[in-house]
Amino acid sequence: MLLNKNDKIEIDIDSCGLDGSGVGRYEGMAVFVRCAIPGEKIRAHIIKAKKNYAAGKIEEIIVSSPDRIESPCPVYGRCGGCSFGHMKYEAEIRAKENHVKECFRRIGGLNPEFEETLAAKKIYGYRNKAQFPVRKDGDKLLMGFYSPRTHRVIHCPGCLLQPPEFEKILGVFENYINEFNVPVYDEESGKGLIRHIYLRKGTASGEIAVCPVINGKSLPAEDELVKMLTACCESIKTVVINENPESTNVVTGEKCRTVYGPGYITDTLCGLEFRLSPLSFYQVNRDQAERLYGKAAEYACLTGKETVLDLYCGTGTIGLTMAKNAGRIIGVEVIPEAIEDAGINAETNGIENARFICADASKAAEELKTEGIKPDVVILDPPRKGCAREVLETVAEMKPERIVYVSCDPATLARDCGIFRELGYETVKAAACDMFPRTGHCETVACLTRSFASR
Ligand code: SAH
Numbered sequence: 001m002l003l004n005k006n007d008k009i010e011i012d013i014d015s016c017g018l019d020g021s022g023v024g025r026y027e028g029m030a031v032f033v034r035c036a037i038p039g040e041k042i043r044a045h046i047i048k049a050k051k052n053y054a055a056g057k058i059e060e061i062i063v064s065s066p067d068r069i070e071s072p073c074p075v076y077g078r079c080g081g082c083s084f085g086h087m088k089y090e091a092e093i094r095a096k097e098n099h100v101k102e103c104f105r106r107i108g109g110l111n112p113e114f115e116e117t118l119a120a121k122k123i124y125g126y127r128n129k130a131q132f133p134v135r136k137d138g139d140k141l142l143m144g145f146y147s148p149r150t151h152r153v154i155h156c157p158g159c160l161l162q163p164p165e166f167e168k169i170l171g172v173f174e175n176y177i178n179e180f181n182v183p184v185y186d187e188e189s190g191k192g193l194i195r196h197i198y199l200r201k202g203t204a205s206g207e208i209a210v211c212p213v214i215n216g217k218s219l220p221a222e223d224e225l226v227k228m229l230t231a232c233c234e235s236i237k238t239v240v241i242n243e244n245p246e247s248t249n250v251v252t253g254e255k256c257r258t259v260y261g262p263g264y265i266t267d268t269l270c271g272l273e274f275r276l277s278p279l280s281f282y283q284v285n286r287d288q289a290e291r292l293y294g295k296a297a298e299y300a301c302l303t304g305k306e307t308v309l310d311l312y313c314g315t316g317t318i319g320l321t322m323a324k325n326a327g328r329i330i331g332v333e334v335i336p337e338a339i340e341d342a343g344i345n346a347e348t349n350g351i352e353n354a355r356f357i358c359a360d361a362s363k364a365a366e367e368l369k370t371e372g373i374k375p376d377v378v379i380l381d382p383p384r385k386g387c388a389r390e391v392l393e394t395v396a397e398m399k400p401e402r403i404v405y406v407s408c409d410p411a412t413l414a415r416d417c418g419i420f421r422e423l424g425y426e427t428v429k430a431a432a433c434d435m436f437p438r439t440g441h442c443e444t445v446a447c448l449t450r451s452f453a454s455r
Pocket of ligand 1 (some may be wrong): 281283314335338359361
C-alpha cells in the first residue's frame with residue numbers, strides 16, 4: 001500500500017470535484033482532500049487509504065489559493081447541502097464547467113462547442129423549495145439537512161440558500177410538535193408520525209405552500225396547526241398533508257390532503273402563470289430557470305410552425321413558454337398531479353396549441369410514433385438518471401431536426417448524448433446553467449442536430 005491511514009503527506013491540489021474535494025496526486029495516485037482548492041499546497045492527514053486512491057483532510061494549508069474564502073454558513077462542512085462555500089463563486093463556476101466538459105469527453109466521447117456558462121446573479125437565497133427531515137436525537141428536536149453521505153440531521157437554522165420565511169415556519173412546527181406531543185419519525189423503527197416539512201415558495205408571487213409529510217393519515221389538532229402557521233406568515237396560501245407510510249428515501253408519498261387553501265400555489269415564469277401542486281416538479285431556482293428556458297428556446301430555434309414534443313414536461317413549463325413560437329406542443333409526464341397542473345396552466349395562459357399526456361416517456365413516445373406524429377423538435381428534461389434507452393431510440397426514429405436536452409446530471413447527459421451519436425444525432429453545442437450555486441449540483445442544456453449521415 002502506497003499510503004496508510006494516519007499518514008501525513010504534502011500534496012499539490014490540481015483539480016476539484018463537485019463535492020468540493022480537491023484532488024492531488026501522490027506518486028501518481030489520486031488523493032481526495034475535502035475543501036482543498038486547485039492551486040493549493042496542503043499537508044493532508046490520510047483518513048482512508050485504498051489500493052487505487054486515498055482520502056485525506058487538511059491539516060495545514062501551506063500555500064493558500066486566492067479563491068479561498070470563509071463560508072458565511074455556521075454549519076458549513078457539517079451539513080451536506082453545500083460543497084463550494086469555501087471558494088469564490090468564479091472558482092465554483094470553473095469547477096462546474098470543467099466537470100461538464102470532462103463528462104462529455106470521458107463518458108460521451110464528445111467535444112461539443114461549449115458556450116459561456118449562465119452563472120447565477122444571486123448565489124444565496126435563490127431556492128424556492130426545501131424538504132427538511134424532522135428527527136429526534138434523544139430529547140432534542142432536529143429539523144434541517146442531512147450531513148454529507150449520512151442520514152444524520154444537522155440543525156440548520158437560517159440556511160442561506162432558502163427564503164427567510166422557511167425558518168419562521170420551522171419555528172412554528174417546533175412549537176406545534178412540542179405543544180401537541182407529535183411523535184417524530186424514526187427511520188430505523190419506522191415508527192413516529194412527522195417525517196419531513198416540505199415548503200415551497202413562488203419567488204415571483206410570494207405565495208407559500210406548507211406540506212408536512214407524515215407516516216399516517218392525520219396530524220393531531222390540524223386546525224390548530226393551520227391557525228399557528230397562518231398567524232405566523234400571511235404568505236402561506238395553502239397547507240397540504242402528504243402521506244408517506246413507506247420505508248423509503250423518497251420524501252413524499254402519493255397521497256395529498258388539503259387542509260387549508262386551494263392545495264397549490266402559483267408563480268410566474270417567463271411571463272406565464274403556473275399552478276404548482278406539491279407533487280409537481282418545479283425548478284428550484286426560478287430566476288435561473290428563466291435563463292435556462294431562454295437557452296432551451298434558442299436551441300429549439302422555433303419559427304411558429306413546428307411540432308414540439310416536450311418529454312418529462314412536469315407542469316408544462318418548458319413547452320408552454322415556447323408555445324407562441326410553435327405550431328403545437330405535446331407534453332408528456334408521468335405524475336398525474338403535474339399533468340393536471342399542465343392542462344390548467346395552458347388554459348390559464350390562453351394557450352390552445354398544447355396537449356398533455358400522462359404516461360411514461362418511453363411508452364408515450366412509442367405511441368405518438370405509431371400515431372404518425374413527427375415532431376420537428378424534441379425537448380428532453382429527465383430526472384437525474386437520464387433517459388431510458390428506448391426513449392432515445394424512439395426519439396431518433398421520429399427523426400426530429402433538433403433535440404434540446406436539459407439535464408441536472410452531466411454524467412447521464414453525456415452518456416445519453418453518446419448514445420444519440422450512434423443513433424444519428426450530433427451534440428453540437430452545450431451550456432451549463434448554474435441553478436444551484438454553492439452546492440455540488442449542475443444543470444446543462446445541450447443542442448443536438450440530425451447528422452448528415454442519417455438523412
Ligand atoms: N421540464 C419540467 C420538469 C423536469 S423534472 C420543468 O422544467 O419544470 C423531470 C420530470 O420528469 C418530473 O416532473 C418527473 O415527474 C418526470 N418523470 C420522471 N420519470 C418519468 C418517466 N419515466 N416518464 C415521464 N416523466 C417522468
